[in-house]
Amino acid sequence: MDFGCGVGHYTIPAAQAVGPAGHVYALDKDGRVLQQLGAKAQDLGLSNIEALQTAGELRINYPDEAFDVILAYDVLHYPERREPLFTEFRRVLKEEGFLSVYPKHRRGDHPLPSLGRMFLDDVIEEIGQAGFGPKRRFYERLLHDDSYNQGIVLNFSRRARSWR
Ligand SMILES: C[S@@+](CC[C@H](N)C(=O)[O-])C[C@H]1O[C@@H](n2cnc3c(N)ncnc32)[C@H](O)[C@@H]1O
Numbered sequence: 001m002d003f004g005c006g007v008g009h010y011t012i013p014a015a016q017a018v019g020p021a022g023h024v025y026a027l028d029k030d031g032r033v034l035q036q037l038g039a040k041a042q043d044l045g046l047s048n049i050e051a052l053q054t055a056g057e058l059r060i061n062y063p064d065e066a067f068d069v070i071l072a073y074d075v076l077h078y079p080e081r082r083e084p085l086f087t088e089f090r091r092v093l094k095e096e097g098f099l100s101v102y103p104k105h106r107r108g109d110h111p112l113p114s115l116g117r118m119f120l121d122d123v124i125e126e127i128g129q130a131g132f133g134p135k136r137r138f139y140e141r142l143l144h145d146d147s148y149n150q151g152i153v154l155n156f157s158r159r160a161r162s163w164r
Contacts, residue, residue: 001024001025001026001027001060001062001066001067001069001070001071001092002014002024002025002026002027002070002071002073003027003060003070003071003072003075003085003089004027004028004029004072004073004074004075004078005026005027005028005033005034005037005051005071006028006030006033006037006074007033007036007037007040008026008033008036008037008040008041008049009073009143010071010073010143011024011026011037011041011049012037012040012041012044012046012049014069014071015041015046015048015049016044016046018048019048020047020048022048023048023049023050024048024049024050025050025052025062025067026049026050026051026052027051027052027054027060028051028052028053028054029053029054029055029056030053031053034051034052034053037049037051038051058079058084058085058088059084059088060088060089060091060092062092063092064091064092065091065092065093065094065095065097066092066094067092067093067094067097068094068096068097069097069098069099069100070089070092070093070097070098070099070100071100071101071102072085072089072099072100072101072102073100073101073102073104073153074102074104074105074144076101076103076104076118076123077103077104077105077106077115077116077117077118082118082123082126083126083129083130086126086127086129086130086132087130087131089130089132090130090131090132090158093158095158096157096158097157097158098135098155098156098157099127099132099155099156099157100153100154100155100156101123101127101153101154101155101156102142102151102152102153103118103120103123103152103154104144104151105117105118106118106119106120106123107119120152123154124154127154127156131158132156132157132158133156133157133158133159133160133161133162134154134155134156134160134161134162134163135155135156135157135161135163135164136154136155136163136164137152137153137154137155137163137164138152138153139151139152140153
């Protein structure tokens with residue numbers, strides 16, 4: 001499940017990675033980006049993406065343990081409070097699944113420094129409070145809007161471990 005999927009920079013590769021037998025659930029509050037995602041998926045012949053427009057609520061309208069993987073990429077700077085979202089992520093993630101976050105727009109980040117209000121340590125703390133343990137972290141070249149930048153991706157599991 002790709003929460004705040006936008007036009008699908010990460011939804012499309014995820015759909016390609018899981019293949020025709022898998023599904024990617026793409027959630028966004030903006031119907032226009034979902035239309036662009038739908039057009040792109042059609043061009044690429046991908047029929048395993050299920051797009052859902054939400055009203056921006058942090059309640060995720062899926063049953064407990066619905067998903068193997070949750071992506072929250074370049075979206076964590078949006079909600080006023082992130083804790084309810086992390087609690088929902090834990091509820092809808094399978095026991096063996098993992099949560100992957102790309103916390104873009106941290107304090108001092110570029111571009112758009114005015115969006116950068118959160119601190120990485122706070123995000124890690126909040127995710128831990130919601131019942132996740134660290135799994136893996138990457139510092140990689142990542143797609144942000146239409147250009148690349150270096151960024152951090154953190155993966156968390158429902159079982160406490162330590163960073164690899
Ligand atoms: C900056 S874009 C990132 C898109 C994509 N994840 C990426 O990394 O390229 C953030 C997206 O999250 C969506 N979004 C923000 N808050 C949301 C919420 N509460 N529920 C659903 N979508 C949300 C926005 O509409 C926007 O399309």
